Amino acid sequence: MKNILPALLLLCCLLAAAGCTGTEETVPEHAGTLAEAREVFGPDIPEPSYLPEGYAFESAVRSPDGSVTLTYTGTAGDLRVTRLSAADAPCPGPTVAGNEERIVQGNGIQGHLVYENDDRSEGSLWLFRWEWNDAAFCMTGKLPVDEITKVASSIVE
Secondary structure: OOOOHHHHHHHHHHHHHOOOOOOOOOOOEEEEOOOHHHHOOOOOOOOOOOOOOOOOEEEEEEOOOOOOEEEOOOOOOOOEEEEEOOOOOOOOOOOOOOOOEEEEEEEOEEEEEHHHHHHHOOOEEEEEEEOOOOOEEEEEEEHHHHHHHHHHHHHHH
């Protein structure tokens, strides 16, 4: 009986390593630089040409559903920009829950903006979602509202 337990553990490990467990690989793909993200994920990454001062690229991730998220770090916290795999795909990243959804227009972009707990004060977390030329995007961060549309419009230029 004592010899059976190690043999079963070894068999389970071998099956898992061989991919015979019946589970599907759902690990997102990562890129550490913008150049690597362009190469690995293709030319349609949601790369903004405008970022507020003090923001720098941190990483890129392609989720199993095909959405690509670029994360930038800055003085006001992280800024996450995602090109969604479909118009109805959920936005990855932090969940933003608010009751008021605002239509925001500026710099050629129109989208839906939700503030965390409807708090519009400076430094509050928000989620902005918009569509452009048959592509859907979302962005989360803590930028002032005028900067949100500047960044968004620079992605779809």
